[in-house]
Amino acid sequence: MAPLTDFYQLTMAYGHWRAGRHRLPAAAELFFRRAPFRGAFAVAAGLAEGLRCLRAFRFSAADVAYLRSVLPSTTEDAFFDYLATLDASEVTISAVPEGSVIFARVPFLQVKGPLLVVQLMETVLLCLVSYASLVATNAARFRLLAGPDMKLMEIGLRRAQGPDGALSASKYSYIGGFDCTSNVLAGKLYGIPVCGTIAHSFIMSFTSLEEVQPRELLPLAGGEPVDLPALAKSLLQRVCELLQTPPEKTNRGELAAFVSYAISFPHDFQGLLDTYCVRRSGLPNFCAVALALHQLGYRAVGVRLDSGDLARQSKEIRRVFRACGAHFQVPWFETIPIAVSNDISEQSLEEFSREGSEIDMIGVGMNLVTCPLQPSLGCVYKLVEVNGSPCMKLTEDEEKMTIPGIKTIYRLYDAAGHPFMDLMALEEEPLPSAGQELAIRVLGRLDETSKVVPTTVEPLHHTYFRDGQVCEPLPSLPEVRSHAQVSLSLLSPAHRRLHEPQPYPVAMTERLHNLLTKLQQATQ
Amino acid sequence: MAPLTDFYQLTMAYGHWRAGRHRLPAAAELFFRRAPFRGAFAVAAGLAEGLRCLRAFRFSAADVAYLRSVLPSTTEDAFFDYLATLDASEVTISAVPEGSVIFARVPFLQVKGPLLVVQLMETVLLCLVSYASLVATNAARFRLLAGPDMKLMEIGLRRAQGPDGALSASKYSYIGGFDCTSNVLAGKLYGIPVCGTIAHSFIMSFTSLEEVQPRELLPLAGGEPVDLPALAKSLLQRVCELLQTPPEKTNRGELAAFVSYAISFPHDFQGLLDTYCVRRSGLPNFCAVALALHQLGYRAVGVRLDSGDLARQSKEIRRVFRACGAHFQVPWFETIPIAVSNDISEQSLEEFSREGSEIDMIGVGMNLVTCPLQPSLGCVYKLVEVNGSPCMKLTEDEEKMTIPGIKTIYRLYDAAGHPFMDLMALEEEPLPSAGQELAIRVLGRLDETSKVVPTTVEPLHHTYFRDGQVCEPLPSLPEVRSHAQVSLSLLSPAHRRLHEPQPYPVAMTERLHNLLTKLQQATQ
Incomplete structure (x- = not known):
């Protein structure tokens, strides 16, 4: 050196x-x-x-x-x-x-x-x-703005000054009070907890339920394997009725992606809601898959939003989770963690707390690692x-x-x-x-x-x-x-x-x- | 990776x-x-x-x-x-x-x-x-703002996101049109021309002419070695007279640093003018040493300014160089390159050209590598x-x-x-x-x-x-x-x-x- x-x-x-x-x-x-x-x-x-x-x-x-x-x-x-x-x-x-x-x-x-x-x-x-x-x-x-209970994820790898800038960002964000990083290499090198959700590209790579493979999932408590796409599809009808949204406006590729991900990670299912329309597609699709998982004894771990008015949407999503939780008698639905990303800054955090958002987890990239x-x-x-x-x-x-x-x-x-x-x-x-x-x-x-x-x-x-x-x-x-x-x-x-x-x-x-x-x- | x-x-x-x-x-x-x-x-x-x-x-x-x-x-x-x-x-x-x-x-x-x-x-x-x-x-x-003839130096190593961020900055600044970098490792790894001037710390490390060691320099054309501190000191008197500035206000440590550097690098002598007072110390000291070098057949390669109103000072410095050049009959004095640094931004470059500065060389660090x-x-x-x-x-x-x-x-x-x-x-x-x-x-x-x-x-x-x-x-x-x-x-x-x-x-x-x-x- x-x-x-x-x-x-x-x-x-x-x-x-x-x-x-x-x-x-x-x-x-x-x-x-x-x-x-x-x-x-x-x-x-x-x-x-x-x-x-x-x-x-x-x-x-x-x-x-x-x-x-x-x-x-x-x-x-x-x-x-x-x-x-x-x-x-x-x-x-x-x-x-x-x-x-x-x-x-x-x-x-x-x-x-x-x-x-x-x-x-x-x-x-x-x-x-x-x-x-x-x-x-x-x-x-x-961290000071978010308070001690908010989960803060550093997600700046793609916005940093190259690989080493990104590794430094992960390490020193952790020191400053972040909980985890998306950077796998930083996790490996420094032992920082790694975390991640799911990306639009995964969802966009599916177009129909026929692509879901394998289709079956074993219930947690044992028993016969269940056809998850079919179960999710039937639950989607009921969710759409409850939310008063037309089932034909839900995107089938998105539902397929959610189901496929849930079969791969039944204990760690999470949904990214805004690849298409949050209210008419992402949210009903997520609820359907999460309810299907629930019938098999699993719990969804969260959702993420990456565009639009995050604070407002988080409140709508929480309302929907509460409604679903009550209607389908699934109490844990009310507290499904809501994560957000998309150009989050100090100002965003101030806004979230001013508006009484329902956000539990925040991913910060560019505004953390480049310190604009x-x-x-x-x-x-x-x-x-x-x-x-x-x-x-x-x-x-x-x-x-x-x-x-x-x-x-x-x-x-x-x-x-x-x-x-x-x-x-x-x-x-x-x-x-x-x-x-x-x-x-x-x-x-x-x-x-x-x-x-x-x-x-x-x-x-x-x-x-x-x-x-x-x-x-x-x-x-x-x-x-x-x-x-x-x-x-x-x-x-x-x-x-x-x-x-x-x-x-x-x-x-x-x-x-x-x-x-x-x-x-x-x-x- | x-x-x-x-x-x-x-x-x-x-x-x-x-x-x-x-x-x-x-x-x-x-x-x-x-x-x-x-x-x-x-x-x-x-x-x-x-x-x-x-x-x-x-x-x-x-x-x-x-x-x-x-x-x-x-x-x-x-x-x-x-x-x-x-x-x-x-x-x-x-x-x-x-x-x-x-x-x-x-x-x-x-x-x-x-x-x-x-x-x-x-x-x-x-x-x-x-x-x-x-x-x-x-x-x-x-580069577009500076025009094709201005020498642009990337000096952002200490402001970048760690070593690799700095190396990327050096490489891609060069691609974008910079002439050289201060980053020695970037020079070694990528073959980019390296450049540098002299820092305040070097000047601050001297307090008196007694510290200058060795004291003698051989004239370029051969002959007896000359006591450079003594020659510079006598020329300083004459420079101060010409510039109507009191010799006792020139800093002796600064003169010693300049003389010492000139003995080390007779072909590459350059002065940093603003460790103490530019007009009353840095400039007369530099002129004295540059004139001493001239008597031995060498040419100074430039000066640098790192604080204050850079455009205005560059014009004053050019006037002094012209006056010295005329008075001591040293024509090359008029064209001694003037380099500047200190938080240079796009705005600074616009200002320099608006004010018709006499700047020949610009070092850009933070505003280049961090892209604020x-x-x-x-x-x-x-x-x-x-x-x-x-x-x-x-x-x-x-x-x-x-x-x-x-x-x-x-x-x-x-x-x-x-x-x-x-x-x-x-x-x-x-x-x-x-x-x-x-x-x-x-x-x-x-x-x-x-x-x-x-x-x-x-x-x-x-x-x-x-x-x-x-x-x-x-x-x-x-x-x-x-x-x-x-x-x-x-x-x-x-x-x-x-x-x-x-x-x-x-x-x-x-x-x-x-x-x-x-x-x-x-x-x-």
Whole structure:
């Protein structure tokens, strides 16, 4: 993975090497400048992948040969020999645990090591952490909107940036709070639960009941096999009477597809209702097959809608299920889960809950995996110290200014257990004491000192990588997922809300502020 | 790659297999419903990757074992045995050549084969083709806006959906008309030219001229080595006088970084101007070092700006380069290329040309690779025929209706050589004759017959895959890139323009329309 980097990292690497500066001790920080999606928070993700990549960091002979062909011809041979020896054995990484809630401008990953290697880590770490955190945050927002009981399925494989983008989307949506993915490879690789319904193409591939093969199904409790197409057909008459819809308007191919699927999966039958007309075809056909299954002792597991006004239709469908359940005396009919898909966004979820929908399960694809509200987290990776000297970038854009020095990050909690501020201190400063007043400077109003008294002080970073090895056990994916939900639940409602949240304050200690001021003066 | 699919494809596959329908001959089409970015066209891409994936299509023993663990326990063993034997040897793929301009609702890829395999191809083909075509289209739009002479660099690695998303972005941006990528791995894997400038971190890592090591540079024409820091320092005095800016406001670390980089890359020196203040530090420091290099016979290759008002600054910088060029009698100074980056979008490019900027080179990252104007092309893959019977989806959303039957697609050209219509015909219909009147139905107004007389008729699809093998030689990446530019250049300006283009008409033959009407009536 070492060549997964921007070309300028290598020209700069040569610059450092040629100047004999490549082994100067250096430190860099990774953070984002603004919380995504106009919220106040993000969910940190991508750490485990970043560490895996770091452990494997090496230029192969083929990599070096390629670099030789693209770097300026004046580049000295010895540099390429040096590249071939590089690895991450002198790098130390500290970071917030994966799944933690994080805030704008607070470093959530720190890298220390020889200048050249720290520099070469920039692009690959940004690449692995930015999208991961973005999509985990996006998923977390969907979960917050949907509430804890809604089943959320990630179905974005066909909308993602290729296979790997899709795998990342599946993994980090799960971390952010989704229940399952449609992506089989993600299930296989990461152990995420996989899920799926049925597609229009399956239904369209049938035209008549004659195509159903085999036609018989054994009752669950045993006994003679039953001709399911015939049973479903006769029940369809009765369903159409009940629903007052003409039987000739039901599509026979659709009925055949439902029956065939039910014979294949008698315990897992589900219907997609909108290949033709939901009310006049999909719904009566589904009810007929589900009732037929019921007579044999099986239960249908759900329906899906993929077009039209989903909230309104879900209510109609529930009414029909209730009517059928009462009429045919099948109590479980009332609670058949209704799943929806079709360009579901945060707005759709808000609409569903406003309209009191009867939806139980939501598939989100494009609006989850491509994060259209903000398709990049815009993380940056900035050098903060070289050879013992803190450094910073002072530029025309105030927002692009960086905060110098190697820092320790603390999260301050109030008496209710909510985090109320993240505090950056210089590494050498003592741990702030819980219950004691701290003098700090809040970003955005650095010219005045503020006082805070935290009830609890939590050092935010753990050291995860040292001497070329991962040095702290990494949690499993479900553990990271739980940590994310806990981390989100600790947030005060004002910081957690998705629209116009209260900005989360980030501060620095007086000593760090002094350093900042000193460096600003020195460079102006 | 076979498990790179949605779970429901496998439940449906079992459904087909159980019903003995898995080997029915079937055909599917891939298309998008609306042209992206509010334009009239897209650029087809991803074909070669799709074919590669198809050739390797197979479920490994581990894949099958995994599927056994997630499919319902009632799934018969023989199905898994069957899955283990599957490959794409009976699949035929026809498609438009990669890089072709394509339009909404016109199938640009067709798949024929046994129903089960055709169904299993859906997700992976959508995944490989959709993002590829989207980003190629996005890149093509940037190229159209920038004009043929602007150098366009793709720099999106850190903003993409992980490593593979980034590699796809690099490859398909190149196809769409970009000149190079910053992504070293993309350069190595695909042979795309790589490019890069220099980053703030390199500059921030220096604090004083004392750090510059080695200090000497040999003049190009030979002779005694020269102390470059000393020479640059003395020239800086003269530059500051000329520019009437106080020398003490120039940052010494920045000067050191520039000098050090120039010693490493005397033929390839470039400066990043905005780490501190462009006008008072970056620009004078760059000019001093470039003039020092000039005295030794070398030429600087460019500068980059990464913040602030890029168009305005580019004009100021050009003025300074002209002033320096005249004052120090260095004619090439006037034409030093100016590169810009920082959240460049289509809008930025429009602004640059409106303001008559002096920009020569543009780096585009986030707005290229994440396609924020429309982050998914929304391609769909629809069954159009099973077992010799055309099929279609008639649904509540009129737009989601599909057009039945296996089709041949023709592009009709006018006398000026512009394509003016794409025409769908049934496969068995004869080739429409050039120069003869055709009776057709245009999508959007199907109830009336229109007449057109094409000057040229081009069958749009080629057969690329047959009997498990790629059966037509695939063009190289530069060939695909050229084809895209030619294809775009043929478009009439009304269809090519990016804002409010004239919609491109898509039509069907009378015979196809008859089939559509017949099926519509049959299902209603």
